[in-house]
Amino acid sequence: MRLRQWIVVALLFGFLHAATAEENVITLSSTTSTQASGFFDYYLPLVKKATGVEVRVIAVGSGQALKLGEQGDADVLLVHDKAGELAFVEAGYGEDRREVMYNDFIVVGPGKDPAGIKGQQDVVQALKAIAKAKAAFASRADDSGTHRTELRLWALAEVDARAASGTWYKELGTGMGETLNTTVGLEGYTLSDRATWLTFGNRGSLRVLVEGDPRLFNQYSLILVSRKKHPNVKAEAARRFVDYMTSGEGQAAIAAFKVGGESPFKPNYRGGE
């Protein structure tokens, strides 16, 4: 009995020890798209080798990622929601926002394409056609960067999609992968980031139908969580990570990441703002 108690205590302390993270271990709050694509599995070992910093990733929607930063539960953010990011920095939660890489959004839909948008160059016209055909459209509806972009595009198309919620417009409240799974089942349309799509294994009849519109541009930014709000933030290690990602070597490594011959992310850091 006594031996068993000691084992329990020892295990507990083992965990506590693991939890008292060292100075060189930082928490990165990021989006599901970067994680789902396998980008971090490729990139973080390079970071560790170059800087000695071990990065632990919490992959959530951009909205929640910003919230984690606000709470002081992350040291650095990698997100894609410019309006939200600027507000975050403005409120004093973050500093040193750096635009580090980009990719693009795409509209995917079923092969038979009931709204007839295949080849459409203009994403706004495509959305109008989907609304007109009342074809099923799955929305993330989770306050993520992708969701916020989608809402901006509906506004440009002058379609009040949310008024149709529950009919052809389906608000799911899930991550990108789950939303794609549902879209496959619905044989509907959705807006996806390219990184998630490239690595998504359950495409069913879905195809890329609209791409290349400049309004589908998707910028990712790094933000350091401010030490002024949360003194526990490991600012020094976080800065080493950010410096690496924006360095020539770090940028080249982003470009070198390939999935199925394509680069899910393209580096575009242009120096200080």
Place this chain on the structure above:
Amino acid sequence: MRVCSSPVNWRRGRGHEVNTTPLLPLRCEGLCFRAGDLTLLNDVNFTLEAGGITAVLGPNGAGKTLLLKLCHGLLLPTTGRLQWQHTPTDLRARQAMVFQKPVLLRRSVAANIEFALKVRGLASDERSRRTRDMLARTGLAALAERPARVLSGGEQQRLALARAWAGNPEILFLDEPAANLDPAAARTVEELITTIAASGSKVVIATHDLAQVRRIAQDVLFLHRGRVLGQGSVRGFFECPPNETAAAFLRGELYW
């Protein structure tokens, strides 16, 4: 007149050495027990003397079990009092009780006896010695390592008796110990009870079995509807019933 001759090492000073001041006799004065509107025991008066076997006799529902539990201290009387000759702090530890349906622990036969000795503070080597002794005397030695709960009804009852006896109680309360047993098993249990009484423990046995009373008891306390309707020697009670109710019960004509 204890059979257990070698001195027992009671770690917490229980048992033998304090036996110098005996618990008995026990005087019960005006015991009443009520549950809601029901009066289950009504003005019960009697005295239990040391030594021998006293049968608490009566039809079902007379209040026999209840009386035993009051004497053992498991229940408190609504009114009236129990006056022991001597009231030590370990009063209950110097008694024992075996319930009609024996409550055996889910462990081996030997471990059941050991447990009772352990809670009495007996040292380990003394425990195992005494357990072996008990098993031998109750004819359970061959079953020592069996799980207690798989024993037959008679064996279970014997084990319960052995466990109660192991602590050398000055007074042992038995609630219908041979009910539900076949005649042979009942006979074995009765013989064991006689042996226990002969070893010096006072035995109080609740029963409705007249033949059993004749076989093993010396004194009888006749209980009917919560009242004592006769007490005295077994011989006197059977030869000359004190009242018509007792006579009717002896004739097998008394219904509750």
Place this chain on the structure above:
Amino acid sequence: MSEFSTALSLAFDLLRHADPVLVDIVLRSLRVSLLALAMAGVLGFALAALITVTRFPGRTALIIGINAAMALPPVVVGLAVYLLLSRAGPLGGWGLLFSPTAMVIAQVVLVTPLICGLARQTLEDAWREYAELFASLDLGTLRALSTLLVETRHSLLTTLLAGFGRAISEVGAVLIVGGNIAHVTRVMTTTIAMETSRGNLALALALGLILIFIALLVNAGVFFTRELAARQGA
């Protein structure tokens, strides 16, 4: 149907090659859940025993509360623990968020009511049977309680298995407080959720099969240990 057969062969392959990533995740799942189970067991049994043998004001309310807490949604527990352990929360100073310890805490909160509620029922039934014997033997409350726990060990073991099942299969709470960090807080269930979101349905299903397989091993192990003990008269 093809997903199922693919999943099955994938599960076999992963197990046969003892895939190191898989082994790491499985061991972490077991470590977190078994530790949580040990703590929830101690807490749950102690509380159940206390409720069984004592009478105090609010006891009935406590029992109803515990029974209701058996239905606690894991996500709500995860959220509550997150808010407690968050840097901005009251226990933020401990720096436990996104650690295995946080996952253990969440699972303890989830599993303790289940174990306590089931154990209380077992103990109360047993108490009705044993109370008079214990009183007759003049057992103190503590000794009566410990004896009662030993006597009901077989039923309580089943209770622990139910608790283990809830702990190891739960995803909502550990995802929120653990964060599914590779090599740190990634366990079986969060991996399954992640692979599902990647559209790797067969792999997710294969991992699910392995989870069930492990639960099967644990249950079989307990079952046969118990059989053996019963045969030896314990």
